[in-house]
Amino acid sequence: MLKGYQVVLRDINQDDLSMLRDWRNSAEVSRYMLSQEQITAEQQLAWFNKIQRDESQQHWIIEYKQQAIGSINIKANTVGKKLTEAKELEVGLYIADNRYRGNIVAFAPTLLVNDYCFNQLGVEALIAVVKTDNQAALSYNQKLGYQLQKQQDNLQHIRLNQANYEQATSTIKQLLSRPSKH
């Protein structure tokens, strides 16, 4: 479990699968996924069983004020590498709750995961592949300090090193680290 910036990231358990599948299959979320294929319960259960023992990826449920609002994951960029061995990781995120999509709290889970990747796992860089029509995600990642590596067809490959990350996020980290109760 990771905790900070007003959110909690907890491991996914089997009771979450129905909710996660509804989120993932919703038009709002799936339109920006690389695959728009609808996920069946059987496919998802197989995926869930796989990630339980797969050391190359980790998935969390994002909770804000004790409510699940989305999901975030990290994956090793090199086949066969464990998270603890990889030099580069890919971060995947979606905020399913409309109230918090586009809100600054949407940065909180990513800040928490990025801190974990750079400070605890010791990765050199984070990478992401984003559809060029997903302006919200491109803008979001730009604000985290990501820089364009290459553009291929309708996909942008972007990369973030720790120095750029720390520089880009110092203000938002301060705002999200203040006391949470007046």
Place this chain on the structure above:
Amino acid sequence: MSNKHKLYQAFATGLGIELDSVKDELAYNSIPQWDSTAHMILIAEIENQFDVMLDTDDIIDLSSVQKAQSILGKYDVSFN
């Protein structure tokens, strides 16, 4: 200067928009200028104008000009 005018001025400065464009109904993400970066600048402007320091919950909840008034009410800033 009334508190309402100070608040409107803070929004105009923080979001980089004309004072005439600020109204109570103006909401987060309803105009391109009010994105997450502008939101942080706006928070700083409001804090300077009213000499307050907002809690993180309030920074997250500050989603419209109207909402800003109810939040600032908790910090003893009156808009009556």
